[in-house]
Amino acid sequence: MAERKLFKGNEAVAEAAVRAGCRFFFGYPITPQNEIPEYMSRRLPEVGGVFLQAESEVAAINMVYGAAGAGVRVMTSSSSPGISLKQEGISYIAGAELPCLIVNMVRGGPGLGGIQPAQSDYFQAVKGGGHGDYHCIVFAPASVQEMVDLTMHAFDVAEKYRMPVMMLGDGVLGQMMEPVVFPDPAPRDLPTPDWATNGARDGRATRLINSIYIKPDDLLRHNHKLQAKFKQAQVDEVRCETVNTEDADIVLVAYGTSARVCRSAMDRARSEGLRVGLVRPITVSPFPYQVIADVARTARAFLAVEMSMGQMVEDVKLGALGAAPVHFYGTPGGIVPTAAAIVEEARKIAKAEVGK
Amino acid sequence: MAEELTIAGFGGQGVMVIGQLLSYAGMHEGKNVSWIPAYGPEMRGGTANCSVVISAEPIGSPIVTEPTTAIVMNRPSMDRFEPMLRPGGLLIYNSSLIDRKPERSDIRVIAVPAVDIARELGSDRVANMCVLGAYLAATHVVASESVAECLKEVLPARRHNLIPLNIEAINRGAQLVEA
Amino acid sequence: MKQVYAVPKALQPRATHYCPGCTHGIAHKLVAEAIDELGVRDRTVGVAPVGCAVFAYDYFDCDFQQASHGRAPAVATGIRRALPDAVVFAYQGDGDLASIGAAEIVHAAMRGERITVIFINNAIYGMTGGQMAPTTLVGQKTTTSPAGRKLEHAGSPIRIAEMLSTIPGAAYVARVALSSPAHVARAKRAIRKAFDTQLAGAGFSLVECLSTCPTNWGMAPIEAMTWLEENMIPYYPLGEFRTPEGGASNG
Structure with a gap:
């Protein structure tokens, strides 16, 4: 090597x-x-x-x-x-x-x-x-x-x-x-x-x-x-990584730096008993719509996480096509989201969606 | 469990070098590492800091928001990063320059009179190596031999004659903890 | 029978879309003749501008790239750096070069980029329908200066050849007119010299060609030639402003 x-x-x-x-x-x-x-x-x-x-x-x-x-x-x-x-x-x-x-x-x-x-x-x-x-x-x-x-x-x-x-x-x-x-x-x-x-x-x-x-x-x-x-x-040419999506209630969707933070958040949420997964688009164009569509069949909800006011989230919605609700958490302006904040969002969504 | 460090001080105190040495040493020991500096006007304002993560597992966020260890070389850095430390975390501070004691009681604290030791060794510039030595002895996150090996990679060639002095400073810092 | 005229090999034998009386055709021919004389057609890459000459590639018989508005010198730079053996020329109008592309031409000259630029100055925007150009003369009426260009409003027209001749990297800078056989003969020598400059590796070269636009000037072709000589040449003096061997001369 x-x-x-x-x-x-x-x-x-x-x-x-x-x-x-x-x-x-x-x-x-x-x-x-x-x-x-x-x-x-x-x-x-x-x-x-x-x-x-x-x-x-x-x-x-x-x-x-x-x-x-x-x-x-x-x-x-x-x-x-x-x-x-x-x-x-x-x-x-x-x-x-x-x-x-x-x-x-x-x-x-x-x-x-x-x-x-x-x-x-x-x-x-x-x-x-x-x-x-x-x-x-x-x-x-x-x-x-x-x-x-x-x-x-x-x-x-x-x-x-x-x-x-x-x-x-x-x-x-x-x-x-x-x-x-x-x-x-x-x-x-x-x-x-x-x-x-x-x-x-x-x-x-x-x-x-x-x-x-x-x-x-x-x-x-x-x-x-x-x-x-x-x-x-x-x-x-579509490339996408999925982690722990099989049994996930809440699936985080994020790319780049946000996806790394989401990975930390996912691990932390899992250690708290929250079933969280991650979809990480590696190509954002073409976007992995099919992966989102497939995951939407089993997930309770998506949480798109971006260092913006919400842009990729629109493609997540296009992929989910209403099969699962798509939530958004974003930090614009040069702020990197924290794993703690993402876990908190996931917890709120779980309470609302899984409780239904 | 991942070691997540914040290393901070005035520009010129060598905080980036501490971070890079730990990253190189971690990499050579086969661990996953990441190093990221604060960049832009923040670093031009006189203070510098970097985040280092060392872990056996793949690293999620390279940005450290709740450090397991904070190494602080000046008072503004102590004021800023002491509150961010994780409960049970480690605070190593340059007591030659920082005129207050840490306030928290739920953390481990090591005071290193780094500038005083460095001066005894003949050069203020190795104060950063004293705190690094104390950190290595307190945590064993990476072996100090690995760090010594990496000095050639991190220091520019024109400073390679100072490697023995740097190693001595690391050892003096370590003795402080081991004593 | 003695052949007295032939279409240059570097031109395709076809009619152009240019208006009757437009001098683009003359400029094209002079460039093509220089390429023929130097025997470099098979290693020449031309760059077409945005403007009336946007279709220049339909007329030249050599490889071509079409650039965005004003960026021909940057595109030519990319080609030049990628192909050290190529002969690279850009063909630009006054809106393209002197207005939107002012930065690109100045910096190509500054770098001493080994390219040749043919600059067509007809004091107006042709393709878009006769708007004011940075080279429009004071008092000249255009569709965006209907009362004539006003000095206090739009300033004085820019003299590109003089400006570029202050730049050390510009090895050859000349201004010629395409309004009479004598002027055309001098223009041909200048264009050839510009390509010679490039082939000698001396640096950047540019020939500013005072040209007519009968359609947008609202004149008959011959009238336009006269207008050029009586109005443009006094403001835009002809000559070589910079040569590889140093010195300047009046045309």
């Missing part, structure tokens, strides 16, 4: 990307993700790659567009206000069907908000974010190890679907250190894709990276194609 190393989440994402063959990084400073560009500025030149600090998030995401269109593995990272600025570019990247990785270490909003961890960019990440009908594939890691594993996976998924992939972290995941093992992937060729605009050499036809379809019929066909890809991802 490879060696365990203690790594900060932000730096682990960066190292994992390099090991996945990412050689290009374009970004702009913003707290709490600065360790990613800082790490890349040291690391990428060592492997013949390019780190470039752009003049803005807007420019950075468009540099990603250009490099992705040229057929290389490329990423950017930012935090909430910066991701808002990138949304125009992400829409173009989705429209032009370019693969890339976008990391969002979410902080509290709206506006300049704060710099402490939050999950209030869920809607923006999973429902589109920019203009037009499109989806990103969005991973929600809950540990530094998972950030490593999902980052390495993300580039393959992005290229398989020719879609932008987002890593939805938060200030806790970015700043914390945990032991990680970097899988050493067998070296493999990353062939330049057959759509890349890298110069029409040897008489090949010219290529175009584009998101404009001025004829409505063409744009309609293009939209159907984008949706079909996402539908396929809904079949093949």
